[in-house]
Amino acid sequence: MTEAPDRLKTILDECKTLAFDLNFTLAKDWKKESSDRLLVGYLPIYVPREIIHAANGLPVGIMGAGDRKQIIKGDAYYQSYICHLPRGIVEMALDTNLENFDGFLFPSICDCVRNLSGMFKLVKKGKFTRYFDYPQNFEKHIGGTFYRELIETILQDMYQINGVKVTPEKLNHAIGLYNTNRQLIEAIYNIRQDAPWRLSAVDTYHILRAGLTIPVEKHNEILQEVVTLIGEEYGEPLDNIRIVVSGSFCEQPPIGLIKSVEMAGCYIVDDDFMLGSRWIQGDMDNSTSDPLNEIVDGFLTKSAPSSAVYDVGNPKGARLVKLVKERNADGVIFCAASFCDPALLDRPELQKSCDAGGIAHINFQFHENTGQFKVIKEQAGTFSDSIKLWV
Amino acid sequence: MADVKEAVKEKSMVIQKEMLANLFTELSTAKENGKKVVYTFVPGNITELILAMDMLPVYPEINALQSGMRKKSGSYIKDAEKVGFSEDVCTYVKCDIGMMLNGNIGPTGEKLPEPDLLLLSYTGCFTFMKWFENLERLYPGVEIAMLHTPYQEDGKITEDQVNYMVKQLKEDVIPKMEKVAGKKLDYDRLSKMLENSSKAEDLWVQVLQSAKNVPSPIDAYFAGVYYMGPLNTAFRGTEIALEYYQELHNEVFERMKLGLHPVTPEGEMKEERFRLVVEGPPNWTNFREFWKIFYDMGAVIVASTYTKVGGLYDQGFRHDPEKPLESLAKYCMGCYTNLNLPQRVDLLEHYIKEYKADGFLINSIKSCNSFSAGQLLMMREIEQRCGIPVGFIESDLVDPRYFSYANIKNRLESYFQMLGQRKVIMEQEGQTV
Known part of the structure; x- marks a missing residue:
């Protein structure tokens, strides 16, 4: 076949x-089926969707407008040197896209997303808006306790809307x-x-x-x-090289970009595009009397490497090299959104780790509505050729 | 471009200059004198803890801004870009990394000592975390402590947040500091320092609030960044800081009594045409030229948010010697960039009304998303709530490539013309300006 x-x-x-x-x-049709259902939007990267599900809610990932919506109002809210993702989200918020959402969660990944949570508060979107300030201390009785309290606050937010006890x-x-x-x-x-x-x-x-x-x-x-x-x-x-894409964890590259990389002779064997869906590495126990504790532990001990999590003691560079080896990849393409401080500030160290591990790499930047891929295709094609010919 | 002349200095500025010179001398001999060195950040700093354990603090953002003022940041930033840092990212980080790549020479020309402890007080700026991850790799093996300051996402400091911070201090940060310092924390000494902090904070608030007077005896932005220095950095909690603020207080209140205007690098201003509230950090690479545009036009900044990055003392916060760790926790969480956007808008509205401002201006900084993301919405809110003209300019902290003198001057001149015209119209209509 x-x-x-x-x-x-x-x-x-x-x-x-x-x-x-x-x-x-x-998602909106799903909500209409019962009056006690909730729609909770969340931004990249990770929220524990389990708690929303258990509160009779549907967690909805809001990953930006990409190249699918003309940005008119959103651009008026942001200076030219700020990444593209929040412009699209503001556009959606001021338009009808996010109508009927009950609440919004803004994970603690950068200052843009943090301040966007305040913008939602100022324009009064949703019945609740939370900056999801997950801990950067990973001791269970310190960061874990704080994280649990944070989750309980959100459970309370949802309970106040639909009265569903988790x-x-x-x-x-x-x-x-x-x-x-x-x-x-x-x-x-x-x-x-x-x-x-x-x-x-x-x-x-x-x-x-x-x-x-x-x-x-x-x-x-x-x-x-x-x-x-x-x-x-x-x-x-096909006679393609195998690569891992790193750095696109929040603002998403346009489909044309991913396609261009593939057409240039690269099999993308791993990536961090939908990192939130793969955040917890491994299973969480679903048979305990205190499942909230499992969710807390999951974050503290099973989180994927990310630019949004303090990594001293568990450096991302080593974890990237391990992933490349496990996936039997030939190289890494660092592909971060323009003006993304977390990803771009990680890049030099990740590149050094790749160099030390003998892993070839290239990098380019994008924004979610980039429309020209010729240069990217040529760059990825050259990378592919150089590996096929010389490595 | 403006001529650069020798700046006119008040006595308090001379005292501060000596304080800084002594600090950098002490830092340059730290290793031979067995002093331990702690790298940490300004917002949400826990300087009293560092000093109470006889360690010396170094503030990478201060190094960066000093490099900017000494016209060295441009080449440092390019050097950091050569080793892979994107043009898009925070220039404080790149300037600091570039300075390290070039021998880590401090503002006095002496080499800064390497850190014995990297103390990441992660307050109000996500990039701080990335900065310290990078420093940790530049100084492998150095002890590193992280103090995560929760954001005031709901517009208030909660008990859970205070407990989280106190636990981090007690169980992680202080033990690591004690290990590096080679001594236990003396809580009595810490309390005494916090008492000094509180007294200095009282004086600082009075200095800030002197700008409510018409005319204002101070510029609460350009001069304010000097005034806030000792309290925001290596001197909070010390006797010398207290002396400095007493002297500053005396000078300012004397000027106010005499009806004098703010002192600028070119001497005392002669008139106060416009009273402004400013949001955002200043540009450091062209600081004096930038300031000159304002004082040449008779514009005085009567309140600014940047002078609150090291604490919102004017809103009532004081370090509490009776509850040292809780008080440090609340201090960290109360810094300006740790406030949510609605709190920031409320504070600005309060300043505009309380300080009788004619206008509101944003200096939007390319490098600083913590400040800049959301400022355009803040501007609209302020315009609606206060009904005063708002202005918007863009520059950067320490990247000279992003300071366009002609562009900024043009924009400001237009803005001041608008303010002037408004005054005329309002006076004709018999309205209070």
């Missing part, structure tokens, strides 16, 4: 539509569902590691991003089906 199964093509079409539905139609049973159920979600995502990455031609990075991206806009149960069904379908051999391997 050389063609992808028809069923996979149908799923991919559905995911592509869901991933870029900036009106979040399916029980250990509901939390355990949610933990189980998100464990499954991450397992299936990792299964897709693992299959792609061996046979990246079966599912392109663009298609993988659509599948993961679709999951930010729909109930986890439905996403798990999609993922399960994809895992089954791509478990079968089809397609032809």
